[in-house]
Amino acid sequence: MGHVQDRWFRKVPDPSKPGKHLLEPTARNGVGKRYRARVIGPDGGEISESFADGQDKAAQNWVDTTEAKITLGIYVPPKAAKARAVVFLEPFGKTYLEDLDVDEASREIMEMRFRKHIFPHLGQEEIPEIKASHLRSWDSKLRKADLSDQYRHTLFMNLLAALNAAVDDGLIDKNPCEGKSVKKPKPTKKKIIPWPEARIWSVRSHLPDRFQVLTDLGAGLGLRQGECLGLGVEDLAPDRGKVTVCRQIKTVRNQLVFALPKYEKERDVPLGDHVLAAIKDHMELFPPVKVTLPWGKPGGKLVTASLIVTSVRGLAVRANDFDRNYWKKALKAAGVPCGRYENGMHDLRHFFASVLLDQGESIKAVAEWLGHADPAFTLGTYTHLMPSSDSRTRGVIDGLYSRRNGPETAHEDPTA
Template sequence: MGYVVDRWHLARPPEGAPECGEHKGKVASKVHGQGKRWQARYLDPTGQERTSLWRTKPEAEKEILKQESAKLDGSWVDPDRGKTKVEQVVFDIWLPATSTIERTKREYRGVMNRYLIPEWGDREVRSIRPSEAGAWQNLLTTKYELSGSTPNRTARLVRSVFRIAVIDRMIPFSPFDGIKSPTLVLPQIDPPDIDTVRRIIGEAHHDRWAAMAELDALTGLRSGEIRGLRTDNLRLLHRALDVHQQLVYEPGSGLYLDKLKTGAGRRTVPLNQRAVDLLAAYIAKYPPPGSGPWAGLIFTMPEGTPIGESTLDWAFKAMCRKAGARKYRWHDLRHHYASVLIAGGENPKVVSKRLGHTDVAFTMRVYAHLFAEAEEQTRSVLDAAWAVPAQTRGEGGRQAAAPESSQPTGREPESRAAKPSLVQLNA
């Protein structure tokens, strides 16, 4: 429990000390008459003693009660840490606490240096008001001219800085509490259908681009994941592909293999037989490097070096142009994979897992319209299956049975013969 100290008078005066001329029965201390008289003392949740000065004793006692109560209900805030500058909170507290890879932390540091530090970097974290938080979010679109999903993602990062300040007892609440986040604007996904993907693959000017495009349509890998695919990621006998790394580029470091950003990204993707045959044929025709930094890398340039993202994008755009398709991005093959799973009735949670999304809610937001289309397709299938054929009435009012050929049999149509691979490769 805390206690109050009278700074102006000695608690244990020596014998024979002269009485204070202003306060009867008291012995003056060296600081008598200097500053505020009463000092509130208490232990914070870590056991460290805290002090504050007050003009009257009731004010000091009230402060003790306030702090002890806050300790009990968990709302205690460190009054000194609230003076910490926002820039220090970002780089010394928040950034080291983020559970992500170093490359992503560098991206976060860039976001903070561009949009937060110029506005609030030298402010005390406790000084930011909710009205200022709302005004800052508006600057993202007005002053910094961000668009699409970028304002929402940027605001989410900054809001997390103040959340950790609350958790660390630097401030009692975040200035963003009660302030609505910028609207998350997601682009309308309109992936190419299977016929379009086949046409695009058919216009590849090298087996490399055709194989990569077809494999991506069958697995939904990100660009960095398929470019960083190595033979030790493959388990062809089990018809599975383990995704746990990606090829990335960084100025000053060039291309290198790095682990994925999130745990959800590390996943196992089932391979159908078509994908297994494609990979086996491609590796047989173009053996991966056997040694060096790129040993085992499946898709490389002729000299055995990795493929840059811009090179892959250039090749894919050329394929789309020759196929007479619109200007699809490589990432649209990933959307195509998702659309095929959804149209086939795959569970949203499974779709999210196959794509390596952090949570299924994100998958539902991105592909909500495709799930809606899949639901309508389900209704159409059921309506067609349960449609009652035209009926006629015979003598005596009895219904005549519908012709046998028009009744639903419940049998599935015979599967069509498997089509040859889109990529003709020599073993």
């Protein structure tokens, strides 16, 4: 069994109290480090470490931790640990991102986050030397740079995942992001306030005729922006009253590509008569164009779709260009605030969800039509928009007691 030796004092029997002990100074009292922690190593030899005065708890923790590592077979002798190759966070992180099993658009976004907000602060640190204090200082700098709680949370989770990979590779024994003194940023969840109907029609009217149908696809079908831009004639099934959402347009490495919808999840969405009519009217004015793009990433397999919405030159529309050149201008013309992260096309999806929930549609159905991975996310996002159940509950209970009392007493005055 490991133990901690106090080299400044030794226990001696207390002559005045049988069975008790006193602390008697040793010849080393006040010289050097006070505590020596000792354990028996895997080869039967002694392993030890010295600790200063006041660090008796740290010494005991070293004993407990070292014995646990020996038991688990993961103990690395200090000399062997020093012999490990020096690995800095930046080159390790770049390799980690290259090998990560994600789509290219997600990889590009993560590379940008590390390049702009992680590597400049921590990239030149040796991974085993990254401490909780480094992470607290890093997050403090992110706060001073006015990064949002949501974005800081995302950056923290990205770094945590990379350092988990370092743990798996044996570069470190514990992820410093999980230290007790490291406070993980918590994203602030804002309640969604759906657009009023009048705003939908006002913004639509201020868009060029070529792009007005995008509001119908967003507000009437609940499609994401990339799904609106990637919708093809072949995805419409008017005879079944359905639209199959099986494609979106994304920008990867500055090149447009086709890809599966978010979460790689295809879905069918109900197609109402009025939305269908708006799509048909649009296609009469602006006939669909066959557009060929690589699938998933630049250089991927070429895929062709007859896109309903295209640019003036008959090309696929780049979301950023549309937002800058048309959407924000329509918002301004309609008197709608248009900050960087407010009142984007995504608000049309919120309107779609709010209308359905207000009419009593189930969370499960709305989640399926929106393409959410988990209905619990839909519930957490839109639960405040669901109609109050107070009156419905009162009616159900009143009906229950009416049936119990019978027809003769069902409507008697309870105060009589």
